[in-house]
Amino acid sequence: MKGAKGLFNYLLIDNWKGDTGRLITVKNLQKTYKIIKPAEGRFATFKSLVRPQYEERRAVDGISFTINDGEIVGYIGQNGAGKSTTIKMLSGILVPTAGEVKVNGLTPHKDRREHLQNIGVVFGQKTSLWWDVPVIDSLNILKQMYQVEEGRFRKNLEMFTELLDLGPFLNQPVRQLSLGQRVRADLAAALMHDPKTLFLDEPTIGVDVVAKERLREFITEINKERGVSVLLTTHDVIDMEKLVDRVMVINAGHLIYDGDINGLRERYGTQRRMELRFEGDLPVVSLPEVTTEILEDGRLAVVFDQHKYMADEVIFHLRRSGSPIRDILIRDADIEQIVRDIYQEGKSEEEMKIF
Known part of the structure; x- marks a missing residue:
């Protein structure tokens, strides 16, 4: 428990009162890492140790955005795109190389104590709970750290126990929990002090289907009932479709899209799929760049491609074949395929810098 005591001293804070304004404002945010450049030739390992050569890599490269109170925003991108680095700068764990970031009017890495009182953070692969003590003990420690009043703590504990079904494992050590149970406990811990903002970094990764649905329901409820704003990084397309109002896509450190899911489909999901049943022989389709x-x-x-052809044009072409059409089903671009295409194909520097 020495570690807990040290953390308590670090996080102990007075109640903060201030003007929130826009919840999150990010301007030209950058994070550059220096990494050792591999040496070549004979004695390469020795050269790297004695006289290492460094090269710079930008994990986040000049992104800007704002998030207002009550929004749920999905932040997506392939591994290494800069998602987690952004979350760590917003939560105050990392110091930006350049640019500005404000959360609730505070600079996270400078006003760390005040900032921590107003945010909750959950990293899907890491726990903020104490590994060898029961969940309820960890929550009580956090109560003391954040100076949560007894009545408020009991009210939150009751609510979170019901919504997240914590009861069966509240008295179990964290090390004995399944991944889904542990993430649910981490969510309760992150929200016990009533933060205004919740950062979720891959909270459903590796979690079973039933636990994922419970987590989604909880996030929706906490946003609706308490107005908690959520920034969510995820690879799960269902998370996006069920949870978020807005999507930001990051690729190689650049923000390449910021808007709703329908706009994402409109911009990147140009392919439409039409499935038809004919009374007679299937027609031969001779339209350029149309596949069957x-x-x-x-x-x-x-x-x-819906930017090149209207659905009516394709249907007219098919009707000219002479076989009557009995049934038509038109499918819009699948969001999962859109995201996969963005990851695989990448974008030019010019397109990346549009946003």
């Missing part, structure tokens, strides 16, 4: 596939049930799938 015969499905197992005899239907014809036609894929086209």
Whole structure:
């Protein structure tokens, strides 16, 4: 418990009162790391030890955005894109190389004590709880650290126990919990002091389907009932579709999209899929850049770029084949495929810097 005592002394803070304004404001934020450049030739390892050569890599490269009270924002990107680095700068763990960041009117790495009173953070692969003590003991320690009043603590504990189903494992040591149980306990711990802002870094990764759904319901409820703003990094497309109002996409340290999911589909999901059943023979499609596939049930799938063709144009072309159309199903671009395409194809420097 020595570690807990030291953390208590570090985080002990008075109640902070201040003007929130916009919840989060980020301007030209950068984070650059210096890494050792591998030496070449004979005695390469010795050279690296005696006279290392460094090169700079920008994990986050001049991003800007604002988040207002009550928003749930999804922050997505492939591994190494800069998501976790951004979260760590917003939470005050990392100091930016350049740029400005304000959360609740505070600079996270400078006003760390005041800042921590107003945020909650959950890293899906790391716990903020004490490994060898029961969950309830960890929550009581956090109560003392954040100076949470007894009545408020009991009210929060009751609410979180019900919404997150903590009861079966409140008295178990954290090391005995499943991943899903541990993440639920971490969420309760992050919100016990009623923060205004919640940073979630891959909270559902590796969690089973039932636990994921409970976590999503809890995040939605806490946002609706308490107005907690949430910045969520995730690889789970269902998280995005069920939780977020707005999506930001980061690629190689650049923010390449900031808007709603429909806008993401409109900008990147240009491919539409039409599945048709004909009364007679399947037609031969001769439209440029339109692809077809015969499905197992005899239907014809036609894929086209909605920026080049209207659906009516494709249907008119197919009707000219002479075979009457019995049924049509048009599918918009799948969000999972859109995100996968963004990751795999990448974007030019010019496009990256648009935002």
